[in-house]
Amino acid sequence: DGGITQSPKYLFRKEGQNVTLSCEQNLNHDAMYWYRQDPGQGLRLIYYSQIVNDFQKGDIAEGYSVSREKKESFPLTVTSAQKNPTAFYLCASSRQGAIYEQYFGPGTRLTVT
Amino acid sequence: EDQVTQSPEALRLQEGESSSLNCSYTVSGLRGLFWYRQDPGKGPEFLFTLYSAGEEKEKERLKATLTKKESFLHITAPKPEDSATYLCAVRISGGSQGNLIFGKGTKLSVKP
Numbered sequence: 455d456g457g458i459t460q461s462p463k464y465l466f467r468k469e470g471q472n473v474t475l476s477c478e479q480n481l482n483h484d485a486m487y488w489y490r491q492d493p494g495q496g497l498r499l500i501y502y503s504q505i506v507n508d509f510q511k512g513d514i515a516e517g518y519s520v521s522r523e524k525k526e527s528f529p530l531t532v533t534s535a536q537k538n539p540t541a542f543y544l545c546a547s548s549r550q551g552a553i554y555e556q557y558f559g560p561g562t563r564l565t566v567t
Numbered sequence: 568e569d570q571v572t573q574s575p576e577a578l579r580l581q582e583g584e585s586s587s588l589n590c591s592y593t594v595s596g597l598r599g600l601f602w603y604r605q606d607p608g609k610g611p612e613f614l615f616t617l618y619s620a621g622e623e624k625e626k627e628r629l630k631a632t633l634t635k636k637e638s639f640l641h642i643t644a645p646k647p648e649d650s651a652t653y654l655c656a657v658r659i660s661g662g663s664q665g666n667l668i669f670g671k672g673t674k675l676s677v678k679p
């Protein structure tokens with residue numbers, strides 16, 4: 455079955471540590487995205503990538519970094535510079551082009567204490 | 568400022584009681600409106616895409632419609648398994664290809 459996988463489902467880290475969230479897709483989609491979801495707020499875009507070895511900042515990129523070395527993979531690193539890292543993180547992918555819908559993974563809940 | 572507003576924030580229905588969820592938008596050039604369903608602790612599940620005013624899409628008990636200023640998600644004779652948060656998102660012209668603007672969602676509860 456084609457889909458998007460995110461791991462782990464739950465992640466706990468101490469303040470000051472960097473942490474990397476995994477996102478893999480086997481839908482053969484060119485574009486991939488990272489969103490953050492907080493209670494009472496809409497999804498907010500962190501980073502997106504339309505092609506391998508290229509990515510752009512979204513609305514809330516500060517304190518995050520990404521890489522896109524393979525078409526199937528788009529890992530997100532939450533750095534110690536991110537002031538409020540505790541959140542639900544969602545990865546998505548879509549076909550190339552602005553008109554296509556995005557498909558989401560199951561999410562990773564990150565808790566930083 | 569481009570904005571997407573969903574109402575109501577929460578909706579409680581009895582099983583079989585039909586109703587509608589609203590998504591209104593003020594954006595500069597709509598290039599697509601997307602509806603998603605999200606269950607607690609899970610990623611959003613894609614439901615519909617609407618591109619132009621007057622367009623309608625249906626799936627089981629759900630029907631999505633689009634006007635120039637808003638979209639409605641009509642739920643006919645809902646069942647408890649329809650309970651979820653429904654998200655609306657828009658893509659605008661001139662925006663980056665990555666940028667969907669999401670509403671905050673409507674949490675639907677259907678009681679048996």
